[in-house]
Amino acid sequence: xxxxxxxxxxxxxxxxxxxxxxxxxxxxxxxxxxxxxxxxxxxxxxxxxxxxxxxxxxxxxxxxxxxxxxxxxxxxxxxxxxxxxxxxxxxxxxxxxxxxxxxxxxxxxxxxxxxxxxxxxxxxxxxxxxxxxxxxxxxxxxxxxxxxxxxxxxxxxxxxxxxxxxxxxxxxxxxxxxxxxxxxxxxxxxxxxxxxxxxxxxxxxxxxxxxxxxxxxxxxxxxxxxxxxxxxxxxxxxxxxxxxxxxxxxxxxxxxxxxxxxxxxxxxxxxxxxxxxxxxxxxxxxxxxxxxxxxxxxxxxxxxxxxxxxxxxxxxxxxxxxxxxxxxxxxxxxxxxxxxxxxx
Amino acid sequence: xxxxxxxxxxxxxxxxxxxxxxxxxxxxxxxxxxxxxxxxxxxxxxxxxxxxxxxxxxxxxxxxxxxxxxxxxxxxxxxxxxxxxxxxxxxxxxxxxxxxxxxxxxxxxxxxxxxxxxxxxxxxxxxxxxxxxxxxxxxxxxxxxxxxxxxxxxxxxxxxxxxxxxxxxxxxxxxxxxxxxxxxxxxxxxxxxxxxxxxxxxxxxxxxxxxxxxxxxxxxxxxxxxxxxxxxxxxxxxxxxxxxxxxxxxxxxxxxxxxxxxxxxxxxxxxxxxxxxxxxxxxxxxxxxxxxxxxxxxxxxxxxxxxxxxxxxxxxxxxxxxxxxxxxxxxxxxxxxxxxxxxxxxxxxxxxxxxxxxxxxxxxxxxxxxxxxxxxxxxxxxxxxxxxxxxxxxxxxxxxxxxxxxxxxxxxxxxxxxxxxxxxxxxxxxxxxxxxxxxxxxxxxxxxxxxxxxxxxxxxxxxxxxxxxxxxxxxxxxxxxxxxxxxxxxxxxxxxxxxxxxxxxxxxxxxxxxxxxxxxxxxxxxxxxxxxxxxxxxxxxxxxxxxxxxxxxxxxxxxxxxxxxxxxxxxxxxxxxxxxxxxxxxxxxxxxxxxxxxxxxxxxxxxxxxxxxxxx
Numbered sequence: 001x002x003x004x005x006x007x008x009x010x011x012x013x014x015x016x017x018x019x020x021x022x023x024x025x026x027x028x029x030x031x032x033x034x035x036x037x038x039x040x041x042x043x044x045x046x047x048x049x050x051x052x053x054x055x056x057x058x059x060x061x062x063x064x065x066x067x068x069x070x071x072x073x074x075x076x077x078x079x080x081x082x083x084x085x086x087x088x089x090x091x092x093x094x095x096x097x098x099x100x101x102x103x104x105x106x107x108x109x110x111x112x113x114x115x116x117x118x119x120x121x122x123x124x125x126x127x128x129x130x131x132x133x134x135x136x137x138x139x140x141x142x143x144x145x146x147x148x149x150x151x152x153x154x155x156x157x158x159x160x161x162x163x164x165x166x167x168x169x170x171x172x173x174x175x176x177x178x179x180x181x182x183x184x185x186x187x188x189x190x191x192x193x194x195x196x197x198x199x200x201x202x203x204x205x206x207x208x209x210x211x212x213x214x215x216x217x218x219x220x221x222x223x224x225x226x227x228x229x230x231x232x233x234x235x236x237x238x239x240x241x242x243x244x245x246x247x248x249x250x251x252x253x254x255x256x257x258x259x260x261x262x263x264x265x266x267x268x269x270x271x272x273x274x275x276x277x278x279x280x281x282x283x284x285x286x287x288x289x290x291x292x293x294x295x296x297x298x299x300x301x302x303x304x305x306x307x308x309x310x311x312x313x314x315x316x317x318x319x320x321x322x323x324x325x326x327x328x329x330x331x332x333x334x335x336x337x338x339x340x341x342x343x344x
Numbered sequence: 345x346x347x348x349x350x351x352x353x354x355x356x357x358x359x360x361x362x363x364x365x366x367x368x369x370x371x372x373x374x375x376x377x378x379x380x381x382x383x384x385x386x387x388x389x390x391x392x393x394x395x396x397x398x399x400x401x402x403x404x405x406x407x408x409x410x411x412x413x414x415x416x417x418x419x420x421x422x423x424x425x426x427x428x429x430x431x432x433x434x435x436x437x438x439x440x441x442x443x444x445x446x447x448x449x450x451x452x453x454x455x456x457x458x459x460x461x462x463x464x465x466x467x468x469x470x471x472x473x474x475x476x477x478x479x480x481x482x483x484x485x486x487x488x489x490x491x492x493x494x495x496x497x498x499x500x501x502x503x504x505x506x507x508x509x510x511x512x513x514x515x516x517x518x519x520x521x522x523x524x525x526x527x528x529x530x531x532x533x534x535x536x537x538x539x540x541x542x543x544x545x546x547x548x549x550x551x552x553x554x555x556x557x558x559x560x561x562x563x564x565x566x567x568x569x570x571x572x573x574x575x576x577x578x579x580x581x582x583x584x585x586x587x588x589x590x591x592x593x594x595x596x597x598x599x600x601x602x603x604x605x606x607x608x609x610x611x612x613x614x615x616x617x618x619x620x621x622x623x624x625x626x627x628x629x630x631x632x633x634x635x636x637x638x639x640x641x642x643x644x645x646x647x648x649x650x651x652x653x654x655x656x657x658x659x660x661x662x663x664x665x666x667x668x669x670x671x672x673x674x675x676x677x678x679x680x681x682x683x684x685x686x687x688x689x690x691x692x693x694x695x696x697x698x699x700x701x702x703x704x705x706x707x708x709x710x711x712x713x714x715x716x717x718x719x720x721x722x723x724x725x726x727x728x729x730x731x732x733x734x735x736x737x738x739x740x741x742x743x744x745x746x747x748x749x750x751x752x753x754x755x756x757x758x759x760x761x762x763x764x765x766x767x768x769x770x771x772x773x774x775x776x777x778x779x780x781x782x783x784x785x786x787x788x789x790x791x792x793x794x795x796x797x798x799x800x801x802x803x804x805x806x807x808x809x810x811x812x813x814x815x816x817x818x819x820x821x822x823x824x825x826x827x828x829x830x831x832x833x834x835x836x837x838x839x840x841x842x843x844x845x846x847x848x849x850x851x852x853x854x855x856x857x858x859x860x861x862x863x864x865x866x867x868x869x870x871x872x873x874x875x876x877x878x879x880x881x882x883x884x885x886x887x888x889x890x891x892x893x894x895x896x897x898x899x900x901x902x903x904x905x906x907x908x909x910x911x912x913x914x915x916x917x918x919x920x921x922x923x924x925x926x927x928x929x930x931x932x933x934x935x936x937x938x939x940x941x942x943x944x945x946x947x948x949x950x951x952x953x954x955x956x957x958x959x960x
Contacts, residue, residue: 021809023821023822050804051807052801052802052803052804052805052806052807053801053802055649055801056809057645058811060812067809067811068809068811068822071807072807073648073801073807073808073809074807074808074809074810074811075645075648075675075809075810075811076809076810076811076812076813077641077644077671077811077812078641078667078668078670078671078812081637081638081641081668084606084633084637084638084641084642084645085641085642085644085645085648086645087631087633087638087642087645088604088606088631088641088642088643088644088645088646088647088648088649088653089645089646089648089649089801090645090649091604091629091631091642091645091646092602092604092629092645092646092647092648092649092650092651092653093649093650093651093800093801093802095802096649096801096802113634113635113638114634114637114638114641117633117634117638316629316631319624320624320627320629323624323625324624324625324627326625327625327626328625329623329625329626330625330626331597331626331764332590332593332594332597332626332764333763333764335590335593335623335626336580336590336594336761336762336764337578337580337761339580340378340382340580340581341578341579341580341761342381342382342578342579342580343577343578343579344384344571344574344575344576344577344578344579
């Protein structure tokens with residue numbers, strides 16, 4: 001039996017004020033990051049851990065200024081390495097609730113190696129991935145998620161790279177938790193942060209974030225008020241996959257592929273639609289859901305995958321605990337005098 | 345045991361076992377050394393193996409060796425040229441004859457010198473028979489054949505029988521050097537406890553080799569090396585890499601901070617990672633990361649979380665860790681980076697040793713980025729340097745680079761076992777949790793050391809944020825203020841320099857004034873010390889200052905230098921310490937002797953260089 005690493009709860013109820021920092025927030029007005037900060041300040045008191053047990057770790061980029069703006073223990077690292085640093089924070093003390101603020105470039109370009117290996121290990125970290133499809137802090141160069149053909153400062157003729165779909169990368173790396181939210185839906189965002197906090201293992205919450213200066217409206221075809229109902233499928237565990245302004249569209253599995261159908265047409269009824277199972281260990285459907293994109297499909301939001309698996313930090317602690325119980329050497333002096341020694 | 349007509353008393357002897365990679369020479373050498381050590385000899389060993397795991401059989405590339413230097417006096421190095429060379433095939437002879445003293449004893453397995461193997465080694469005739477070795481004391485015995493014969497009637501298959509030829513040789517060596525075989529027989533019984541046949545075969549081979557030398561008439565003399573006058577105490581044999589790992593474990597226990605290692609396998613440093621992985625029962629938290637960068641970054645995260653954090657690597661890995669070392673410098677967190685140096689640049693010669701990363705350790709980072717730089721001087725000394733590196737790092741809230749090298753990392757020597765409670769105390773700078781009304785100031789400093797306090801997540805009332813951006817002194821607010829930056833640069837440098845007030849003064853081997861001061865650092869100590877002490881015996885006014893602390897230098901460094909007519913700095917690089925000394929103490933003139941061949945200094949060459957310098 002693997003024991004869970006539990007974080008100590010706060011003996012008193014906490015409020016947003018407990019997490020508001022005294023630092024001036026220096027993101028551009030209108031930046032999607034403000035909403036993420038507001039969501040964190042709202043959700044941390046609800047999670048209920050002692051305020052000293054939260055740690056925020058980041059890399060480099062606009063997203064990565066986050067630790068300065070929230071009143072927790074915070075560590076602002078170097079470019080791409082947030083997950084490696086956070087892994088050390090968590091493994092040194094598994095009773096901490098460790099959060100990572102990172103961007104598309106920080107996590108999937110320079111930090112790509114740490115991203116896949118942290119996810120593969122399933123260390124209990126909560127990753128808020130600000131995906132604005134651009135390098136903002138260096139003023140507008142294309143990132144690994146910039147759509148093909150986009151003109152940026154380093155792609156004046158349009159990009160010629162196939163972008164990563166974050167969900168695909170997470171699940172390809174055997175991720176156990178992936179959720180996606182737009183930056184203009186705060187209630188869904190706080191709900192996803194709660195879910196991430198409750199999940200044992202590496203939780204990746206991809207936030208479709210707007211960069212008002214260098215990639216304005218990059219997610220508009222999915223998140224804008226006018227199209228969101230038609231272009232977003234908000235997944236709920238155990239519920240049929242329905243979307244559309246009039247809740248008249250759904251997703252079915254047609255052979256080996258997903259297909260959008262209209263309820264009431266061609267004999268389609270609600271009970272023929274797929275029902276979301278976020279806890280399924282088989283990532284097959286989760287992968288397909290994660291990769292859905294307009295114009296053919298709506299974009300899946302909410303928890304796409306949340307499967308149970310042992311976490312690295314639990315196994316790590318258990319090995320140490322067991323080794324101590326069975327210890328041949330309990331103290332350094334035992335080791336120094338072990339095996340072949342002789343007196344002169 | 346005394347049937348032989350002649351027993352020759354020796355002061356010291358260098359023995360080298362060489363064979364094919366699969367011949368078990370490392371084990372043979374280790375077992376021989378263990379027995380010698382337990383009989384009271386002082387010794388130092390060095391394995392010499394190729395980077396390839398199993399090169400094709402009988403090729404020059406596949407030769408693997410193990411050298412041991414034992415004596416009835418203090419032994420400082422694993423020896424230059426050998427007195428006894430044991431060769432298990434022609435390729436071993438071919439590659440090692442150049443490391444043999446004139447007139448040395450060569451023990452060869454005649455059976456292995458067949459036409460194919462002779463040709464593969466590049467010989468045109470059989471060197472055992474063509475007279476080319478006539479100036480040596482050649483003991484040519486059909487070792488493989490005799491081993492197989494010794495198994496007759498024991499129900500051992502041919503292949504297993506043949507594979508115990510290394511134990512036959514070991515038996516021969518035990519008789520030649522008048523050593524007991526009982527302990528090795530016990531060891532074999534334990535090692536193969538669940539494989540009865542292997543116990544029988546190996547024990548039979550050892551006994552057969554032993555009896556062979558006793559019986560055959562053409563081996564006329566045996567050797568005796570009496571016990572060395574070592575200080576009283578309990579001893580064991582230890583390699584530098586194991587000693588490094590243990591030094592950190594001891595520091596963890598003494599400081600009360602759990603040990604965390606984030607590391608990635610790299611020759612010749614991997615053994616430290618492997619060793620610490622074994623000791624979870626002592627609380628070692630070991631994380632094999634996906635790369636060198638994740639190794640150090642996870643260690644930095646663990647340090648932020650309050651662990652005694654380490655990362656271990658070799659040169660190329662140190663290059664990859666450069667940016668993260670800067671992060672540890674600016675966040676002023678304790679961290680020890682171990683670099684087991686190897687010959688570079690790039691991949692270079694991974695199994696060969698060099699001292700060519702000193703400049704990198706001192707300066708190889710962006711910005712004004714001072715780190716403490718220390719160097720271990722011998723296998724057993726790695727224990728104390730690792731311990732001390734951790735102590736300084738924790739007490740002064742600074743990252744430390746500890747340089748060792750492949751030569752001392754793989755090499756072994758006798759280690760007088762200390763009591764953990766006798767090691768110097770380690771006082772960490774842990775902050776005191778508060779009721780939350782005061783605000784933690786991350787860069788508030790101790791007046792004397794300039795070290796900040798260490799507040800770790802989970803502690804009440806001390807939430808704060810640090811990171812790679814420049815911060816204001818005391819309060820730790822992100823700042824680009826020009827004067828604050830200059831102040832912080834100076835404080836970080838001064839903090840490291842003030843460590844000179846807390847480390848031992850530099851010792852001098854010999855008189856503290858004279859004609860020549862030899863200066864060295866790190867793994868060359870054995871060779872330099874032996875040479876200098878020999879020359880002192882011959883009446884020369886020569887002394888040695890061998891440095892463990894390079895940044896900062898011990899406080900009395902300048903004073904020592906001023907007492908000698910000439911200073912010569914000896915290094916296994918192109919002159920890295922000497923150039924650093926020219927920068928730091930420009931008032932002195934420095935001679936230099938350098939070698940970059942992936943091999944240690946030899947006593948002969950050093951004696952020649954120093955003698956010439958004295959005469960000049």
